[in-house]
Structure formats: structure tokens, C-alpha cells
Amino acid sequence: MRVDSTGSVDTVISCQRVSKEFSSKRGTTKVIENISLEVKRNEFVVLFGPGQCGKTTLMNVLSGLDTATSGTVYSLGEKVVRPGAERGVVFQSMALFPWLTVRGNVAYGPKARGFEKSVWIEKSDYYINLVGLKGFEDSYINKLSGGMKQRVGIARAYCNEPEVLFMDEPFSALDAQTRYLMQEEIMRIWSTEKRTIVFITNNIEEAVYVADRIILLTNCPAKIKKEYHIDLPRPRDYTSPEFLSLRDEISKNMDRTL
Amino acid sequence: MKKRVALSLLLIVALALTSAHLFAGGASETSGPVKIRVGTMPNHIGVPIQYAAEKGLYKEAGLDVEVILFPTGAPINEALSAGKIDLAGSGMASVFALASGDTYWLGDYVKTVAGLGVYVRPDSPVLKEKGKFPGNPNVYGSKETVKGMVILGALGTSDQFEAVAWAQGFGLTGNDFQMLNMDRGPAVQAFKMGEGDAIACGGPPYNYELEAAGFVLAAGLTEVSGMDIADGMLGRKKFIDANTEEVEKFVEITYSVIDELFDSDEMLADYAMGFYNKNGKNYTTEMMKGEIKDKDYIGRKTISSPEYRFGSTMVGMGGFYVTDGKIEPELEKNIFASLRPDFLEKIYGIKITNFTN
Amino acid sequence: MNRKLFLHLLISILSVIAFVGIWHLFTAVLRVVSVNTLPDPMKVFTSFIKKFSNPNPDGATLLQHTAASLQVALTGYFYALIIGIPLGIMMAWNKYIDRFVRPLFDLLKPIPGVAWIPLMIVIFGLGIASKAAVVFFSAVVPCVLNSYTGIKQTKDVHLWVARTFGASHHQKLFTIAIPTALPHILTGVRVALGAAWVAIVAAELLGATRGLGFMIQQSRGIYRTDIIIVGMLAIGICGGILTSILTIISNFLLKGRR
Numbered sequence: 001m002r003v004d005s006t007g008s009v010d011t012v013i014s015c016q017r018v019s020k021e022f023s024s025k026r027g028t029t030k031v032i033e034n035i036s037l038e039v040k041r042n043e044f045v046v047l048f049g050p051g052q053c054g055k056t057t058l059m060n061v062l063s064g065l066d067t068a069t070s071g072t073v074y075s076l077g078e079k080v081v082r083p084g085a086e087r088g089v090v091f092q093s094m095a096l097f098p099w100l101t102v103r104g105n106v107a108y109g110p111k112a113r114g115f116e117k118s119v120w121i122e123k124s125d126y127y128i129n130l131v132g133l134k135g136f137e138d139s140y141i142n143k144l145s146g147g148m149k150q151r152v153g154i155a156r157a158y159c160n161e162p163e164v165l166f167m168d169e170p171f172s173a174l175d176a177q178t179r180y181l182m183q184e185e186i187m188r189i190w191s192t193e194k195r196t197i198v199f200i201t202n203n204i205e206e207a208v209y210v211a212d213r214i215i216l217l218t219n220c221p222a223k224i225k226k227e228y229h230i231d232l233p234r235p236r237d238y239t240s241p242e243f244l245s246l247r248d249e250i251s252k253n254m255d256r257t258l
Numbered sequence: 259m260k261k262r263v264a265l266s267l268l269l270i271v272a273l274a275l276t277s278a279h280l281f282a283g284g285a286s287e288t289s290g291p292v293k294i295r296v297g298t299m300p301n302h303i304g305v306p307i308q309y310a311a312e313k314g315l316y317k318e319a320g321l322d323v324e325v326i327l328f329p330t331g332a333p334i335n336e337a338l339s340a341g342k343i344d345l346a347g348s349g350m351a352s353v354f355a356l357a358s359g360d361t362y363w364l365g366d367y368v369k370t371v372a373g374l375g376v377y378v379r380p381d382s383p384v385l386k387e388k389g390k391f392p393g394n395p396n397v398y399g400s401k402e403t404v405k406g407m408v409i410l411g412a413l414g415t416s417d418q419f420e421a422v423a424w425a426q427g428f429g430l431t432g433n434d435f436q437m438l439n440m441d442r443g444p445a446v447q448a449f450k451m452g453e454g455d456a457i458a459c460g461g462p463p464y465n466y467e468l469e470a471a472g473f474v475l476a477a478g479l480t481e482v483s484g485m486d487i488a489d490g491m492l493g494r495k496k497f498i499d500a501n502t503e504e505v506e507k508f509v510e511i512t513y514s515v516i517d518e519l520f521d522s523d524e525m526l527a528d529y530a531m532g533f534y535n536k537n538g539k540n541y542t543t544e545m546m547k548g549e550i551k552d553k554d555y556i557g558r559k560t561i562s563s564p565e566y567r568f569g570s571t572m573v574g575m576g577g578f579y580v581t582d583g584k585i586e587p588e589l590e591k592n593i594f595a596s597l598r599p600d601f602l603e604k605i606y607g608i609k610i611t612n613f614t615n
Numbered sequence: 616m617n618r619k620l621f622l623h624l625l626i627s628i629l630s631v632i633a634f635v636g637i638w639h640l641f642t643a644v645l646r647v648v649s650v651n652t653l654p655d656p657m658k659v660f661t662s663f664i665k666k667f668s669n670p671n672p673d674g675a676t677l678l679q680h681t682a683a684s685l686q687v688a689l690t691g692y693f694y695a696l697i698i699g700i701p702l703g704i705m706m707a708w709n710k711y712i713d714r715f716v717r718p719l720f721d722l723l724k725p726i727p728g729v730a731w732i733p734l735m736i737v738i739f740g741l742g743i744a745s746k747a748a749v750v751f752f753s754a755v756v757p758c759v760l761n762s763y764t765g766i767k768q769t770k771d772v773h774l775w776v777a778r779t780f781g782a783s784h785h786q787k788l789f790t791i792a793i794p795t796a797l798p799h800i801l802t803g804v805r806v807a808l809g810a811a812w813v814a815i816v817a818a819e820l821l822g823a824t825r826g827l828g829f830m831i832q833q834s835r836g837i838y839r840t841d842i843i844i845v846g847m848l849a850i851g852i853c854g855g856i857l858t859s860i861l862t863i864i865s866n867f868l869l870k871g872r873r
Contacts, residue, residue: 064779065775065779082778083775083779083781084779085779085780085781087779088779088780091775091776093772095773095775095776097773097776097794098872099794099795099871099872100794101871108776108777108780108790109781111790112780112781112782112783112786112790113780113781139871140870140872142871142872156776160779160780160781162779
């Protein structure tokens with residue numbers, strides 16, 4: 001059992017022999033096969049794999065948005081049957097609420113959970129500040145750039161103070177420049193406010209840059225192929241020889257898809 | 259390319275089909291006898307015209323007459339205004355057509371003796387007041403009881419005239435009560451169901467229906483207006499000026515029906531009942547008898563008498579509506595100018611000097 | 616920019632001027648049809664001004680008629696809003712309510728509001744109630760349909776976000792679905808206003824003692840085409856003003872979304 005950076009050893013989220021099949025008229029497709037994993041408190045885990053290999057499905061099952069065909073998911077030792085406030089999600093499409101301001105979006109969780117106004121103002125102020133959007137509290141979402149929108153998404157998930165944050169390819173829609181910037185930003189945010197993060201990506205550099213641990217998945221159906229503990233010091237340098245050799249090794253082991 | 263051609267063809271065909279009726283109105287200019295479109299109503303006013311048309315009397319005289327029936331005089335006015343009919347046998351609504359300056363009055367042919375008036379329910383406060391109407395002590399009502407009433411009836415017809423004449427007697431105007439516009443049949447049904455405070459009756463058969471239901475005549479039209487109420491014939495100036503000969507023949511034949519055939523009450527009753535019932539009215543022999551008593555057809559005898567005043571109803575009504583604000587004062591002269599006694603003068607070979615002017 | 620605006624305004628005004636000019640030419644100048652069939656613009660204008668103080672020939676001034684029409688139309692309209700919008704929302708949100716209401720709604724939907732007039736007169740008599748009911752039936756259909764469509768626009772991912780924030784079913788309706796539907800609901804509100812205004816005029820044509828439709832009907836058989844056109848103008852102007860007010864309100868409610 002690995003001891004993470006804060007010294008805590010408790011498991012936040014785990015699953016055992018989880019499989020997921022989708023049935024349609026054309027038959028049954030197995031998307032996830034027999035996956036077991038554990039995520040420790042404040043660990044930054046990356047689910048990494050080729051194109052359409054079922055990473056999002058795995059995240060949905062872990063977060064409770066979807067149910068497994070077989071196997072069980074545990075969150076803080078309890079069985080996961082539905083989504084809950086202790087499992088936050090940052091969606092690929094961002095899924096921000098366009099009818100609300102930045103403040104309205106970020107404070108959505110605390111408000112929904114019935115916190116008093118002074119509390120959710122304070123919380124949202126803190127997280128808006130954390131993601132670097134101070135001054136944009138009253139802007140509507142459609143006025144923001146892609147990078148700013150994703151910051152709102154992160155702040156919104158953070159503001160609900162979940163035990164674990166799932167991030168489903170959060171930067172995939174951004175241009176390369178903004179993407180690098182956001183990778184740095186998520187590291188800065190995470191080091192300021194440590195959370196358990198399960199991060200999905202199909203970008204190898206991004207995976208190596210952010211992860212404590214990379215779980216390499218196979219092509220469909222997704223199985224765990226290999227795990228890598230990344231012990232490079234942060235902030236990491238994309239061009240250091242260690243970074244590049246890790247990147248090459250993982251690349252070699254990754255299934256090729258067309 | 260083919261598609262476009264097909265589409266354009268389709269469009270042209272559709273246009274031709276849909277616009278055909280728009281030009282149908284002008285078809286009377288084609289060869290053969292001039293087509294005379296006559297608007298009238300399925301009641302005593304329409305009887306002589308319908309009779310002449312049905313028996314082929316117009317055709318014998320070489321006229322091509324088409325009779326179009328309307329529920330009241332108001333739509334007849336609209337049809338005249340739009341040029342959809344050329345001549346009309348109509349009632350008191352005609353005064354508005356005459357005031358417009360676009361029509362001629364050709365002659366009265368049926369006079370109302372009784373049956374028109376405002377009816378109320380037996381428990382109406384109106385019936386507690388009597389003798390307050392100047393000039394006629396038999397009329398019910400007072401200024402206080404009539405003011406603010408809701409009276410059912412057809413706007414722009416004798417119904418409205420009855421109600422306004424009644425109100426005016428008490429020093430009120432047409433704006434002091436509310437006239438709820440309905441066609442006559444529906445108005446009687448609505449009044450029976452409790453709508454409104456009074457109903458302005460459009461004459462037979464509705465007066466019989468109202469009396470049978472126990473309603474009371476509060477104000478008879480002849481009593482409140484002090485006028486002879488006569489319905490008659492009118493037409494569009496343009497058409498009459500262009501087809502004087504045909505119009506003269508039309509007037510002659512219509513009056514000949516009155517003079518020669520309707521002299522006999524039995525014959526009239528027989529024909530009229532058939533005509534009414536064919537048009538959805540349920541007339542009984544009793545009702546028909548009543549109507550014959552209430553309505554007098556005017557022919558040679560009356561018109562030739564020295565007491566006869568040509569167009570007096572229209573002129574009287576015109577003055578009345580000017581006072582009431584329904585006709586603008588500067589239009590009143592159009593009514594005088596519209597009177598054309600010369601058709602009857604020629605037909606009967608008389609000189610009508612005695613008309614209001 | 617200002618010059619362009621001025622030009623656009625000029626072009627718009629030009630169409631009105633051209634229309635009135637042609638009207639004047641064919642009536643006052645050429646006298647193609649009798650003044651009784653179609654009065655010239657000047658005559659209509661003077662009648663319009665006179666009608667503000669002159670109750671002739673129909674028993675009430677223009678403002679009295681307008682007030683009467685507005686009172687009835689707005690009564691029916693507000694009932695349509697407070698019943699139609701919640702009904703549409705409930706139908707879209709709850710499939711049991713949808714199943715229950717839909718057959719009846721589909722049956723009644725194609726019946727034009729005006730077709731209700733005779734029945735409503737028989738049931739409610741000739742007062743305000745029957746006309747308000749006719750307005751109600753005309754206005755309620757667009758309210759229901761647009762609210763329904765609006766709620767159906769709700770994105771699954773937004774509902775997922777709400778679920779991961781621990782929002783209840785009730786909260787999802789009020790904080791996700793209804794805000795999503797708001798633009799559609801407001802479209803329905805605007806369409807319904809138009810329908811209500813059409814219906815009131817039609818209802819007044821058939822049985823009334825006051826109102827713009829009544830004024831037009833009164834003027835029909837008595838050769839007062841000028842008053843008919845005055846009535847039409849008043850209907851147009853009122854409809855325009857009401858629509859503008861609604862547009863301002865909905866722009867306020869939807870601010871920041873575009």
C-alpha cells in the first residue's frame with residue numbers, strides 16, 4: 001500500500017471487478033471489463049487510454065451517473081448507487097449553466113445543498129479567486145473564453161467541496177496554448193487546494209504532466225493494462241529527459257487505434 | 259431546370275384557380291341580357307321579389323335576375339357597397355346606404371302596421387313605468403329604467419332603430435344603453451336564456467315567438483317613432499344609371515306582383531309560408547295570419563293616393579339617425595338626393611309630387 | 616454607425632409613406648372606389664382623432680373601446696399563462712402527467728380559439744366571461760406547447776451536474792429545467808399574446824357591447840368604413856405596444872444569455 005504525499009492512507013474511491021455492457025438491437029457491446037482500482041485521498045490519478053475506449057463510461061460508473069453491469073463501486077466504504085455531493089464531476093463539454101453568472105454557476109452546489117447566503121458567497125468568492133476569475137463574478141458564461149469557462153467548471157466542482165473530483169477530458173476542447181496554460185493552472189489549484197482527482201485524458205503529455213499515478217487502459221473493452229507511478233518533482237518540465245522517457249515508455253505500451 | 263418549370267406551372271395553375279372568383283364579379287359585362295343581382299331577405303320584404311324570380315316573371319320580360327338572400331339589411335348594405343349586388347329589397351338599414359350617396363331609393367312596397375318593437379320580461383322594472391313617453395301614453399318605461407339597459411338585436415337594422423327611438427323619447431341617446439349585436443334568431447334564443455334586459459324585435463316571426471314565451475311589448479315601433487315604417491327597393495347608382503331600362507322593368511314586374519297577385523291574402527299566405535319554411539323558419543298558419551295583418555304591401559292604390567309620401571320612412575329615419583350620431587350631419591342631404599320617384603311615376607303614369615324634400 | 620441607423624429608419628418610414636401615398640392616390644385623387652367603400656387616409660386620420668372624444672356612431676370613444684378590449688383580453692390571457700405554462704412544464708417533466716393530459720390536449724389543440732365562441736356564449740352568456748374564455752383557449756395552446764418544448768430542451772449533462780451536486784428532483788426542475796426553458800416559455804408568452812388579441816377582436820365581432828371588435832362590427836352595415844379602419848389601426852397599435860412591452864420584459868429576463 002502506497003503512502004501518498006500527505007501521509008493519509010484512506011481510500012476515497014474504489015471499485016472491484018467492474019464491467020459494463022451496452023445492449024442494443026445489434027447486440028451487446030462490452031465497454032469495460034473487470035476493472036478494479038483504488039484511489040487514495042488527495043491522489044491525482046489519470047485514466048489514460050486510446051480514443052473511444054470507455055474512459056468516460058468508467059468515470060460515469062465511478063461517479064454514480066451510470067451503474068455497472070457487474071462489480072461494485074465504493075465511495076468512502078459505501079456502495080455507490082447514484083451520484084452524490086461527495087463526488088464532483090467536471091464534464092468534457094463543461095456543462096455550465098448559461099442562464100447563470102460565474103457566481104451563480106460556482107455557488108450552485110452550496111446553494112442546492114441549502115447553505116446560507118453568507119456561506120455560499122464566501123465559498124464561491126474563495127474558489128472564483130482560486131481559479132483566477134476575480135472580477136468576473138457577474139459575467140454570464142457566454143461572454144467568457146474557453147479557458148475561462150473551464151476554470152468556472154473547475155471552481156464549480158471545487159466549491160461543492162466533494163471528496164473526489166472526476167474530470168473528463170476537461171481541456172480537450174481548448175487550443176494547444178490554452179491547454180498548456182490550463183495544465184499548469186490545474187496543478188497550481190490542486191497544490192493550493194488538495195483534492196482527490198480522477199482525471200481522464202487521451203493526451204500522453206498531459207497525463208505525465210499532472211499525474212501521481214497513470215492507469216493505462218486497453219482498447220475496447222477497457223481493461224487495466226498497466227499502472228505507472230510518476231514520481232517526477234513538480235512543477236514538471238515537459239522537456240526534461242525523465243519526462244520524455246516516461247512519455248515514450250507509456251506510448252509504447254498504449255494500444256493503437258485507427 | 260425541369261423542376262423549376264413544373265413549379266412555375268403549378269404556381270400559375272394555383273393562381274388561376276384561386277383568383278378566378280375575384281374577377282367573377284365583372285362577368286355581368288358579357289353579352290346577353292344584363293345580369294341583375296338582387297339582395298333581399300327571406301321575410302316579407304323578399305316575398306314579391308322571390309315570387310317573381312321563381313315564377314319566371316323577370317325572365318319573361320327578358321331580365322336575367324339572380325336573387326341572393328341575406329339575414330338582415332346590414333350585410334345587404336355591405337354587399338351593395340362592395341358592388342356584389344346591384345339592387346336590393348331591404349328594410350330600414352337602407353337609410354345608411356342612401357346617406358352614403360352611392361345608392362338610389364326606388365320605392366317603398368311593404369308597410370309595417372305592427373309587430374316591431376322592444377320586448378321585455380314580465381318582471382322587468384320597465385313595465386312598472388307607463389305614460390312617461392311624450393306623445394304616446396301606451397309606451398312603457400322611463401328615463402331611469404331604460405338607461406344602462408342591455409338590449410339584444412341586430413346592429414344597423416330596425417332593431418337598433420326601435421331601441422334608439424324608445425330611448426330618445428325619454429331624452430336619452432343610443433349611447434345611454436348597450437346594444438348587444440346578434441342576428442335575430444340567436445338573439446331570441448339568448449333572450450329566452452336570460453341574456454340582456456330587453457330585445458329589439460325584428461318583426462315576424464320573432465314577435466310571435468317572443469309573445470308566446472310570455473314577453474311583453476314595452477314599446478311598439480310605430481308608437482315610439484311616430485312614423486310610417488316602410489321597406490322598399492334600392493340600388494347602386496352606377497348600375498341604375500347604366501341600366502335604367504332594365505331597372506325600370508324590374509321595378510315594374512315587382513310592383514305588378516304586389517298589385518295583381520298579393521291582392522289575395524290566401525295566395526300570399528300560401529306562397530310566403532313555403533318561402534319562409536324553405537329558408538329555415540318554422541311558420542304556422544296562425545303566425546302567417548298574424549303577419550298578413552301586421553304587414554301591408556303597397557302598390558298602385560296607395561302610391562296613387564294624395565296622402566302617400568314617397569320615401570318618408572327613409573327621410574324620417576335619416577333625421578333620426580343624424581340626431582343620434584349614427585349618420586354624420588353633412589350626409590343627410592344624400593338621402594334627399596337619393597329619392598327617385600320617377601320609376602314609379604313612369605310605371606303608374608302618375609306624378610308623385612308629395613314627397614318629403 | 617449613426618448614419619446607417621438613420622438610413623435604415625428612413626427606408627422603414629419610406630414604406631409607410633409609399634403605402635399611404637398610393638392609398639391617397641387611389642382614393643382622394645383618382646377616386647377609383649367610392650369614399651364609402653374606401654375612405655382616403657386624411658379622412659381616416661381625422662376620424663381617428665375625432666374618435667378619441669366622439670362616441671358616435673357606436674356609443675363609446677376609442678379609448679373606452681380599447682380599454683374594454685384590453686380588459687377582457689388580458690383577463691383571458693393571464694389565466695392562459697398561469698394555467699398553460701405550469702401545465703406545459705408538468706407535461707414535459709412528468710411522463711404520467713403527460714400521458715394523462717396529452718390525449719385531451721391533442722384533441723383540443725387544433726380547435727381554433729374562435730371556434731369556441733358559440734359554445735362559450737351558450738355556457739357563460741355574453742358578458743366578459745365568455746370572451747375571456749375564448750381568449751383563454753386561444754392563448755393557452757401556445758403557452759403549453761412552448762413550455763413543453765422548452766423543458767424538453769434541458770440538457771442531460773446539466774441534469775447530471777445537478778445530480779452530482781446533490782440537487783433533488785424538485786431542485787432540478789426549478790434550477791435547471793425551467794431556466795433552460797425560459798426562452799421558449801417567453802416565446803410562448805409572446806405568441807399567446809398575439810393569439811389573445813386576435814381572439815378578443817373575433818369574439819367581440821360576434822357578441823359584445825363594447826370593444827374594438829364591437830366598434831368595427833357596429834360600423835359595418837352603416838357605411839362607416841373610416842371607423843372600421845380606425846378600429847383596425849387601434850388593434851394594430853395596441854398589439855404592437857403590448858408586444859414591445861413583452862419584448863422588453865423578456866430581454867430583461869434573458870439578459871446575458873446571448
